[in-house]
Amino acid sequence: EMMKGDPCLYKDFESIRNENYHLIHFKNGVFNTENAEFITDEKFIRSRSFDYCMNIKFIEKPDITQARTWNYLLQSSLQAEPDSTKARLAYELIAYVVCRNTTAEKAVILYGDSGSGKSLMCSLIESAFSPQDVTAFDLKYLGSKTWSIKFKNISVAICREIPTKALSSIDILKSVITCEKITGEEKYAISESFVPHCKLVMAGN
Numbered sequence: 160e161m162m163k164g165d166p167c168l169y170k171d172f173e174s175i176r177n178e179n180y181h182l183i184h185f186k187n188g189v190f191n192t193e194n195a196e197f198i199t200d201e202k203f204i205r206s207r208s209f210d211y212c213m214n215i216k217f218i219e220k221p222d223i224t225q226a227r228t229w230n231y232l233l234q235s236s237l238q239a240e241p242d243s244t245k246a247r248l249a250y251e252l253i254a255y256v257v258c259r260n261t262t263a264e265k266a267v268i269l270y271g272d273s274g275s276g277k278s279l280m281c282s283l284i285e286s287a288f289s290p291q292d293v294t295a296f297d298l299k300y301l302g303s304k305t306w307s308i309k310f311k312n313i314s315v316a317i318c319r320e321i322p323t324k325a326l327s328s329i330d331i332l333k334s335v336i337t338c339e340k341i342t343g344e345e346k347y348a349i350s351e352s353f354v355p356h357c358k359l360v361m362a363g364n
Contacts, residue, residue, distance in 0.1 A: 179207055179208060179209055179210065180210060180259045181193040182207060182209055182211075183209070183211045183213060183257060183258060184204070184209040184211065184212045184213065185213045185215060185216055185217040186213070186214065186215060186216045186217075187199070187216045187217055188204070188217060189203070189204055189207070189209070190217055192258055197217060197219055210259055210314065210356065211257060211258065211259060211292075211314055212288070212289050212292060212314075213257060213287055213288060213289075214286065214287055214288055214289050215286075215287050223241045223242075224241055226241075229241075232276060232279055232280075232283070233245075233246050233249070235276075236274070236275055236276025236279055236280075237249065237275075237276055249280070252267050252280075253283075253284065253287075255267065255358065256284055256315055256358045256360060257284075257287065257288075257314075257315075259356060259358075264336050264337045264338075265336065266332075266336050266358070266359035266360070266361060267358070267359065267360045267361070268321075268361050268362075268363070269281070269360070269361070269362040269363075270362075270363055270364075271364070272364060273364060277319075277362040277363075278319065278362065280362075281317050281319055281360060281362055284315060284317065284360055285315075285317055288314055288315060291313075292313055292314040292315070293313060293314065293315050293316070293317065294309045294310075294313050294315075294316050294317070294357075295316070295317055295318070295319070296309050296310075296316045296317070296318050297318060298318055298321060298322055298326055298332070298361070299322050299326070301326070301328060301329070301331040301332055302327060302328040302331065304342060304343045304344045304350060305343070305344060305345070305346055306343075307331055307341050307342065307343035307344075308343030308344055308345055308351075309343075310335050310341065310343070310355035310357055311343060311353050311355065313357045314356075314357055314358070315357055315358045315359075315360060316335075316357050316358075316359050316360070317359075317360045317361075317362075318359070318360070318361040318362065319362050320362065320363060321361050321362065321363030332359075334355070335355045335357065335359060336359060338354055338355065338356055339354070340352050340353065340354050341353065341354075341355060
C-alpha cells in the first residue's frame with residue numbers, strides 16, 4: 160500500500176507480468192504484493208517459482224501489540240512504541256528488504272551506538288530467510304571476484320560491521336545496489352558475469 164502511494168518506488172507490474180517478483184513465499188502460503196492477497200492454493204504455489212522464500216509464517220491482520228519479542232526490541236533498543244514513527248520506519252525497512260517489486264536503488268544502513276539494536280535487527284532479517292537465500296559480506300573485500308560471487312542468486316546480503324577506514328573500491332557496491340551486471344568467481348573456477356538482485360543491509364557505529 161505504501162509503495163503504491165509513491166510512484167517513484169512502485170514498479171510497473173505490467174512490465175513484469177511474466178515474472179513473480181510480486182509473490183513472496185511464506186511457510187504457510189504466498190503473499191501477492193500487487194493486490195495484498197494471501198494465497199494458500201497448493202496447486203498455484205507448486206506452479207510458480209519464487210525469488211523470495213521466507214522462513215516465517217504470514218499472519219493476516221496481526222495485532223502488533225501481541226508481538227512480545229518485537230515490542231521488546233522496539234522499546235529496549237529503539238526506544239520506540241509499536242505505533243510510533245520510529246517503529247513505522249523499522250517496518251518499512253524490513254518490508255523493503257523482503258520485497259523486490261520496487262525500483263528504489265537503495266541499501267539499508269543501520270547506524271548507531273553499541274547496544275542500540277543494530278545486530279538484533281540484522282539477526283531478525285537473517286532469520287526470516289532460508290539459509291541459502293542470505294549471505295554475509297565484508298565491505299573491505301568487495302573488489303575481490305571471490306567475494307563478488309556471494310551476491311549471486313541470493314535475496315539479502317548483510318554486513319554487520321561497516322569499516323571505519325575509507326573503502327578502496329565502491330564500484331561493486333554501486334552495481335549491486337543498482338542491479339547492474341558484475342563479475343565473480345568461485346575459488347579455482349572460471350569467472351562469470353551475472354546481475355545481482357539482492358538487498359543490502361549494513362550496520363555500523
